[in-house]
Amino acid sequence: MVESRAFSAPGKALLVGGYLVLDPKYKSYVVALSARMHGVVSKHESEDNHTRVTVTSSQFNNDSWSYIVEENNAFFPNSVDGKRNPFIEMAIFNVFTYFKPDLSNKLDIQIEIFSDSGYHSQAGSVLKRNSFKEFSYHSHSITEVPKTGLGSSAGLATVVTAALVSVFNPNLDVNRDQDLTLIHNLAQVAHCQAQGKVGSGFDVAAATFGSIMYQRFDPRLITDLPEHSAGQIYGQQLRSLVNQVDWKVTIERVRLPDQLRLVMGDVNSGSETTKLVAKVISWYNANLPRSLDVYEELNCLNEEFIKTLGVLNSLAAKDPNRYAQMMEALNGGGYKRIMAFSELAKLRNCINCIRENFRLITKESGADIEPSVQTELLDACMWLDGVLTAVLPGAGGYDAISLITTKDADIRSQTEGNSAFDAVTWLDLSQADIGLVEENPIHYQDLK
Ligand SMILES: Nc1ncnc2c1ncn2[C@@H]1O[C@H](COP(=O)(O)OP(=O)(O)OP(=O)(O)O)[C@@H](O)[C@H]1O
């Protein structure tokens, strides 16, 4: 019998810290989501004289990417049919290079990818399920299906990395921090190289560790690695970076306060983060020192927001009566009653001021971080019963919006038939703080 293993990793919403988190000195707050990316891996003896890795994503018009990997080609994956996926390629390259496996017995490694519905707009998809899981099947390839911005590429890089690590280290245990750190470091390198070295890595960190307060590592750790073609030298430096170097990254596990939850709404559009980042960086550089003042102010607001969530968290445990009154106020108590609670007022004021600063950057940089249609939508959300805050997560723009609401808030029924919310599809997902987990491979069989 062929032995399989399966892993899954969550999507993310960066609630505060967008853009600033690209600089290691600023903190961000990332919520991991119930929408997850899954990878099921099996290892066979190769039937020809090659080691092969084939990754299939049958949900997307039977997409598949097949690579031959050889030591004498410095483990650089060579596409069998010219079809390429940079995230998969860089995960294969870095895991093989790290383990430097003896490939005299040729392997045939197969990885099946499954992604939960929240990652992509669902128009025209068909559900297939078994008694454990259900997934949406699309008639188009992965690059043609609109995404919601939950970090599918980070999830993919993380599960493919975990799957391959499990092939070369059968004792892999994702409940051990040391093993998680190995996967995190390798997946960061792979994702960063595949993405063109622009991201802060918060998405890979959340895919691995779950909901976190995140401060990034120095980007030079990865950009200073030698060219891939450097072969052995690349391998030595990669192993040293992954095993020995202190990344000086802050990853502290967090959770939203009790009785609060995250609601995400897809606006069916999507934004290109790399283009937004390029515009913001050029605005920042052209407007120093004023732009630094804007960032410093944003940072104070972000820190205040993160701190106040912590205060709410302890209040829920220490003073449950007052906490219950706060939840009641949010559930339709009206503006005055909500703002009478200093912690709630603080959280709302922080978000209002953060949004104001991003509208200023939007105007001055030309990057659509909070375009006016989204301003109207977020403002409309703030009037709904049960809503504490409404933000554009991450890079902003036209990716899904994020609300923090009470657990009793019924956003769907309050917005149904209201033209202010015509553009929004509420996603069927919530926060789920856990990062990478091992799954049962049987749960992915016989989907109908
Ligand atoms: N289920 C999947 N199967 C195979 N490849 C996938 C899958 N999901 C995502 N990908 C890869 O990730 C790419 C999308 O990554 P991209 O970084 O643009 O979006 P994202 O990570 O979902 O969103 P964001 O960066 O806004 O959080 C796809 O083009 C594809 O290469």
Ligand SMILES: C[C@@](O)(CCOP(=O)(O)O)CC(=O)O
């Ligand atoms: C703009 C940025 O800070 C956040 C991007 O977030 P998202 O991928 O749009 O959710 C970039 C990054 O941190 O990688």
